[in-house]
Amino acid sequence: MRKIILIFVLFLTIGCISQNKQILYNFTSVPQSLLTNPGSDVKYNWYFGIPLLSGISTNVGSSGFSAYDLFADNGVDFNVKLRNVVFSTTRKDRVVLNEQIELFSGGFKIAGDQGDSYVSFGMYQEFDFMSYVPKDIAVLALDGNRDYLGKVFNLGDLSVKAEMLSVFHIGFHKKINEKLILGARGKIYSSIYNANSTNNSGYIYTIPSTQGVYEQMIYSDLQLNTSGTAKYDDEDYEPNAVKDITKRAFLGGNLGLGFDAGLTYYPKKHIQITASVIDLGFIKHAKEVESLTFKGTYKYEGVIPKFSSGGSAEDGYQEFKDAIPLDTLYADYTTWRPTKFNTSIQFSFDEERPEDCNCLNYDPETIYKSAVGAQLFVMSTPRTPLVAFTTYYRRKIFNSLQMKATYTIDSYSYKNIGVGLSSMFGPVNFYVLADNLLEYKDVTKANSLSFQLGLNVIFKNSKK
Amino acid sequence: MMKLRAIHRILSILILILFSSSCASDLDYNQVNDIKLEPVFISNLAYFNIPANEFVTGGIEHTVFMDTPAVDVFNDKFFKDNLSRVDLFFEVNNTINRSYRIDLVFLDRNNQPVHSTNFIVPAYTGAENIVTKTEIFQNATLDLLKRTTKITFTLTMFAGPPLSENSIGSLKLRSGVTAYFIIE
Numbered sequence A: 001m002r003k004i005i006l007i008f009v010l011f012l013t014i015g016c017i018s019q020n021k022q023i024l025y026n027f028t029s030v031p032q033s034l035l036t037n038p039g040s041d042v043k044y045n046w047y048f049g050i051p052l053l054s055g056i057s058t059n060v061g062s063s064g065f066s067a068y069d070l071f072a073d074n075g076v077d078f079n080v081k082l083r084n085v086v087f088s089t090t091r092k093d094r095v096v097l098n099e100q101i102e103l104f105s106g107g108f109k110i111a112g113d114q115g116d117s118y119v120s121f122g123m124y125q126e127f128d129f130m131s132y133v134p135k136d137i138a139v140l141a142l143d144g145n146r147d148y149l150g151k152v153f154n155l156g157d158l159s160v161k162a163e164m165l166s167v168f169h170i171g172f173h174k175k176i177n178e179k180l181i182l183g184a185r186g187k188i189y190s191s192i193y194n195a196n197s198t199n200n201s202g203y204i205y206t207i208p209s210t211q212g213v214y215e216q217m218i219y220s221d222l223q224l225n226t227s228g229t230a231k232y233d234d235e236d237y238e239p240n241a242v243k244d245i246t247k248r249a250f251l252g253g254n255l256g257l258g259f260d261a262g263l264t265y266y267p268k269k270h271i272q273i274t275a276s277v278i279d280l281g282f283i284k285h286a287k288e289v290e291s292l293t294f295k296g297t298y299k300y301e302g303v304i305p306k307f308s309s310g311g312s313a314e315d316g317y318q319e320f321k322d323a324i325p326l327d328t329l330y331a332d333y334t335t336w337r338p339t340k341f342n343t344s345i346q347f348s349f350d351e352e353r354p355e356d357c358n359c360l361n362y363d364p365e366t367i368y369k370s371a372v373g374a375q376l377f378v379m380s381t382p383r384t385p386l387v388a389f390t391t392y393y394r395r396k397i398f399n400s401l402q403m404k405a406t407y408t409i410d411s412y413s414y415k416n417i418g419v420g421l422s423s424m425f426g427p428v429n430f431y432v433l434a435d436n437l438l439e440y441k442d443v444t445k446a447n448s449l450s451f452q453l454g455l456n457v458i459f460k461n462s463k464k
Numbered sequence B: 001m002m003k004l005r006a007i008h009r010i011l012s013i014l015i016l017i018l019f020s021s022s023c024a025s026d027l028d029y030n031q032v033n034d035i036k037l038e039p040v041f042i043s044n045l046a047y048f049n050i051p052a053n054e055f056v057t058g059g060i061e062h063t064v065f066m067d068t069p070a071v072d073v074f075n076d077k078f079f080k081d082n083l084s085r086v087d088l089f090f091e092v093n094n095t096i097n098r099s100y101r102i103d104l105v106f107l108d109r110n111n112q113p114v115h116s117t118n119f120i121v122p123a124y125t126g127a128e129n130i131v132t133k134t135e136i137f138q139n140a141t142l143d144l145l146k147r148t149t150k151i152t153f154t155l156t157m158f159a160g161p162p163l164s165e166n167s168i169g170s171l172k173l174r175s176g177v178t179a180y181f182i183i184e
Helices: A002-014 A031-035 A067-071 A078-088 A135-143 A241-252 A316-323 A437-445 B002-021 B029-034 B077-082 B139-145
Strands: A046-049 A056-062 A094-110 A117-132 A152-154 A160-175 A180-197 A201-208 A214-227 A254-268 A271-285 A289-300 A326-329 A333-336 A340-352 A367-379 A386-398 A401-410 A416-425 A428-434 A448-459 B040-051 B064-067 B083-094 B100-107 B113-121 B130-137 B150-157 B170-181
Touching (some): A031 A046, A031 A117, A031 A448, A067 A078, A067 A437, A078 A135, A078 B029, A160 A241, A160 A254, A180 A271, A214 A333, A437 A448, B083 B113, B113 B139, B130 B139
Antiparallel strands (some): A046 A448, A056 A448, A254 A271, A271 A340, B040 B170
16 A cells, blocks of 8 residues: 555656646636636635545646657667757756645635635645756766867756645635735645755866866856755665655645735726736755755866975875865755746626526626636746746636637747636536647657646535 | 536547547657766876976986875776776976986886886977877776876986076976766
């Protein structure tokens, strides 16, 4: 059983990029859209997510190369493919994995005189991995420095982070008036493990010299921070990953605080503007921390015999190791969550006549069957923010089936078409959202894919 | 009820279309095991530059200079495991009006010689006076090189016109390494 759980956890960890949830965002028939904007115009009397099945979302992305480029079983030597990938990418290309699974979620309405208020809460587990292509370091590993006299290799190309965490959250949104809904969500993060090496800098260069054969300089300011993994290095420790993960998931890990905020505003009945900021927060890593540093400057001249003094000359290699030591530190550190910003504008049309109303879903407001809109997504990364622009068409096909089709342009792709469907069978809400549909003709060649699905039970106003 | 069934059907068909039309090329992740890196690195090995006046103290010539610095690179575990060939390049530039012999003896940790090389350097007569040599270490000779922990440098100055503390010129050696790795 433990093995199964471990495999499941590993699968979750591996199986799953950018965290743009362009289909889910503002898709208000799905309660999980509250996680992308706490001020979403979501209506329910109460709802709960089917545990473990209410929100499953995975996102894989790689700009610059695909799994096919590297691992295609096509008879081409792996080393040739690796070279092609390394030399066709730049230091700006990145690989991102993101996976989220909701353990539980729920919400209820608090009726008010001025306007209804809604509470929503839950817990989800999340895994994030992000790495830039460490181009110069890869070139150095593939070719060495002989053919690159005069080139300055940038050690700052190394930028990688990975984190598994669980998130407990509670949110509140209130209809302030007919036009405005405001929402906020507080989060407690419990980091299960974290590895982070993003503030690196340094260089290596070799140029012809008149003194020695070469002038060779290395300046290194590299640091890797980890938390929650140190004890696995200890050979005497008998690993019990499942127990460790479970304990840390339930607030036994390194803790942090975060905040989401959002709004929905109707300047006119058929025009809707939304905005949200998600995961404005940090995690303080104080338990089981271990940092490796590789810092220093060294000019390598080779061995220099000291004939005149007669004293034994220093050993250049040892000198190098002393000048740029590999140190282990045990100091606390803080990581910032990748903060996401979303905004959208939507125009609705195709007004629905009240007599067509399904009374389960009765809404006093005018209901539009169709809408078009545009969304902007920005996420903080260790370097330049990731930006994505989406246009969408949303259609109520039946009272119980909503569809949202999206077209997204971002750094991974300019032809990302996605579709989301959300259906209600009685109180049971099932949704499935997938993007990059054009890539499904061969998923291995895709630069990014995301997939979300879930099951909820929603009870809406039966009367009012 | 009719509607529900219709929705159900549409959903099923859509999901079916998505998955039946999707496909995946064969991927073979085991290829990672075939990884073979063959970088070639260049670096300095040794350097000295002795001005002519250092061969004289108080009017007396020193004819033999010797030092044995540690050279701990080649017997480092990473180098031992992955080095497949080493080229050592030497260049001696003599601008002193005396001839020299330079001996390099590579010693292992028990001070036993594993390799030696020498240079006969003619006296400077006004024309460019450079002696170069490249030694290639592979297989058996490379295995010996990998045992090296220090190198004894011996300079011997041959007889010739006397040097004074005001003599000009210098004896300069520079040496570089080209290391060929195969990392599997």
